[in-house]
Amino acid sequence: MKDITKYYLDKEILFKEIEEVSPKELKSRKKIKIFVATSTNKDYYAIFIVDSKSRFIRKNAEDLMQMEALLADYKEHNFKKKELIISSPLCSKAKKLLEENKWRVRVDFM
Template identity: 35%
Template structure:
């Protein structure tokens, strides 16, 4: 988590509270790392961190959106800031899908 906090510190985004979210709570067995938290401006934030070498395709993004919707239902609030940090290349259709869902995508390996 320290690497994620330092990464966002370089982007001038600071958090009051940041916790890892366990995907097993909502019945998902993916290898994604998800952080949820509140930034200094009291906006709820969700961060997806995916570390893999293969390209992120549209079906991968659809599963991320499904996970997002399940966390919204479980926590009963929407996320103003949505971030995806990945070291993998992203398909152009998948990138458009992320933009439609208001994700900010960063290509970095932490």
């Protein structure tokens, strides 16, 4: 959590509250870190961190969007900002799909 706070502080985004949600709470077996955060500007963030060695493809992007829908139901809140922070290679079609659905994709984490 310290890494994510420092990462967003470099981007000049300050959070009032950050909560980690385990994938098991969303009935998922994926290896992903999920954070729900509230910024000082009262923007609600859903942050997904993926760290894998394999390429992130369109199927993974579709699974991620389904997981965000489950998170919205679980927290009973629609998130204004949805972000994917990824350190593995990213397929251009997956990135385009996420950006069309108002996601921000950051490839430079850690």
